[in-house]
Amino acid sequence: MRFLLGILIWVAMVGSVWLYTAARDARLPGEPARAKAVTVVQADFILSLTPTFSTQKDPFALDTGDESTSDLVIRLNGKNIDLPSPDMARGQELRISRLPALLPGFNEVYINAGPPVSESTLFHGIRVKLTLNGASMVDKTIWAGHGERVAGTVGFTLDPEKESGHD
Structure with a gap:
């Protein structure tokens, strides 16, 4: 009798776990979600940066021997922007004319520079x-x-229908 009771309890526990996992798996979506098509705003945008200081390499930074690293970092929506010149002079405007990946809706420019x-x-x-x-x-x-690094983000919203009316 104890043997039958042990088998009955074992079947009840394993059966309840099997029913739970079967019901949980039935609620999962059948196919993976598809990525939305990304539309990029095509217009003649110009990003201008004017510092109150001249950028200088951090004397306490780790020197890896790679001279291509700049002390000025500019990102648009998380993507690095190639700079015409890695250095900025006090009061001199740095103009970037070919901005990649401006999206309809919210965009963000991240800037990090060392005085x-x-x-x-x-x-x-x-x-x-x-x-x-x-x-x-x-x-x-x-x-x-x-003595702090100048770092921050500037957010803005683009409305493609509104921006197309500037012609």
Whole structure:
């Protein structure tokens, strides 16, 4: 009798686990979700950066021997932007005319630059300006305190229907 009771309990436990997993798997989607088609806004956007300092390589950074690394990093929606010049001079505007991957909806520009160590007692900033056909769309300044790196994001929203009316 004990033997039959042990088999009955074992069948009940294994059966309940089997029923639970079968019901759980039945609720899963049949095929993987398909990626949405990404549309890119095609227009003549210009990103202008004007710093209040000259960029300088961090003297405390790890030296890997690779001279291609810059102390200025600019990303648009998470993708690095190739710069015409890796250095920026105080008050000189850096213009980037071919902006990749501007999407309809929300976009974000990330900037990270290192001011000179000799100017660690000053506040520094970078003016970020985005223009479309000469009309200013975004004009913000990223500030940093004493001796800090100037780093921040500037977010903006693009409406393709609205932007196409600027012609």
